[in-house]
Amino acid sequence: GAGVSQSPSNKVTEKGKDVELRCDPISGHTALYWYRQRLGQGLEFLIYFQGNSAPDKSGLPSDRFSAERTGESVSTLTIQRTQQEDSAVYLCASRPTGTYEQYFGPGTRLTVT
Amino acid sequence: AQSVTQLDSQVPVFEEAPVELRCNYSSSVSVYLFWYVQYPNQGLQLLLKYLSGSTLVKGINGFEAEFNKSQTSFHLRKPSVHISDTAEYFCAVRPILTGGGNKLTFGTGTQLKVEL
Numbered sequence: 604g605a606g607v608s609q610s611p612s613n614k615v616t617e618k619g620k621d622v623e624l625r626c627d628p629i630s631g632h633t634a635l636y637w638y639r640q641r642l643g644q645g646l647e648f649l650i651y652f653q654g655n656s657a658p659d660k661s662g663l664p665s666d667r668f669s670a671e672r673t674g675e676s677v678s679t680l681t682i683q684r685t686q687q688e689d690s691a692v693y694l695c696a697s698r699p700t701g702t703y704e705q706y707f708g709p710g711t712r713l714t715v716t
Numbered sequence: 717a718q719s720v721t722q723l724d725s726q727v728p729v730f731e732e733a734p735v736e737l738r739c740n741y742s743s744s745v746s747v748y749l750f751w752y753v754q755y756p757n758q759g760l761q762l763l764l765k766y767l768s769g770s771t772l773v774k775g776i777n778g779f780e781a782e783f784n785k786s787q788t789s790f791h792l793r794k795p796s797v798h799i800s801d802t803a804e805y806f807c808a809v810r811p812i813l814t815g816g817g818n819k820l821t822f823g824t825g826t827q828l829k830v831e832l
Contacts, residue, residue, distance in 0.1 A: 607759065636819070645720070645806065645822035646760075659819070694759065703748060703767065703810075705820065707759035 605629065607708035609695050615714045616685055624680045624711045628697030635678050636705060637670055640692040649693075652678065685715045718743040718809050722823035729797055730831055737792040737826045739781075739807030747809040749790040750820065751781055754804045763805070766790065777801065802830045 608627045616622050628635050637649040648662040652672040663669070667685075672678040682689055692712050696705035719742045729735045741747065748767050752760040764775025771783040781792045790807060804827050808820040 638822075643725075643824065645722075645824040646808075646820070648819050648821070651819060662819075696760075703750075703765060704762050707752075707761070709757065709759045 607695055607697050607706050609693075609708040609711050611711060612709065613712045613714075615716060618687060618715055619684055621681065621683045622685055622713060624682075624693050624713070626678045626680070626695030626697075626708060628675070628678070628695070629699075629706055631675070631699060632697035632706070633675055633700045634698040634705075635672055635675075636696045636698070637678070637680050638694045638696065639664075640694055640710070642691070646694060649680070682713075685713075687715050689713060690715045718747060718811065718821040720807050720809055720821055720823035722807055722826050724826050725824065726827045726829065728829045728831060731799055732796045734795050735793065735797050735801075735828065737805050737807075737828065739790045739792065739823060741788050741790065741807070741809050743788075743809060743811070746812045748812055749781075749783060750808040750810075751775065751779070751790070751792050752806045752808060752822075753777075754806065754825075756803070760806065763792070797828070797830050799830050799832070801828060803828060 610625045633654045635652045638646040640646050650670045651659040667683045670680045692710040694710045696707045698705045721740045750765045751763040753763045754760045766783045774780045804825045806825045807823040
């Protein structure tokens with residue numbers, strides 16, 4: 604079946620612009636995660652959605668970052684007024700209820716110039 | 717809070733040689749442990765996991781890892797590597813807590829480069 608997909612695969616934007624990244628999870632997966640992977644660093648947790656519960660936003664680095672998810676479908680991560688330090692690969696993962704394995708998408712490489 | 721240390725950022729190895737990728741973690745609570753592999757331009761894929769039971773776990777592609785609680789380590793091994801094993805490998809942990817959301821804490825990754 605189809606895996607987690609993300610779009611765009613690459614995004615180059617100018618400092619100060621807003622960007623929106625999209626994640627399509629595997630159908631039926633109730634949990635969805637966003638991570639950030641900066642060059643030479645491990646994955647950094649950003650936000651977690653579980654069904655209709657309030658999202659866990661504890662990893663968002665600033666109020667310029669926000670994310671939404673409607674039900675158990677698509678999620679969008681929005682970064683406002685982008686800064687050069689936002690340059691990274693943004694990874695989305697989904698997980699079915701009752702399991703431990705997160706299934707990752709290929710990521711969106713964001714470059715802020 | 718948890719932290720994961722992968723001391724080796726790069727590991728070069730010849731094909732058919734054995735390899736060990738090191739992972740150490742720090743946590744005030746018990747954790748589950750994972751190894752993920754990331755091939756070029758692809759998402760992360762679960763290689764293996766330790767949840768409970770035998771401390772030696774086997775994963776896909778001939779990899780195995782051993783959980784050592786006293787040394788807080790979860791090193792990944794393969795007795796004979798192949799060119800196709802060239803990838804980045806990430807160690808990760810998550811607390812054994814209900815309601816923890818399964819948030820993973822990752823190490824910085826080890827780039828395995830297999831050479832002919």
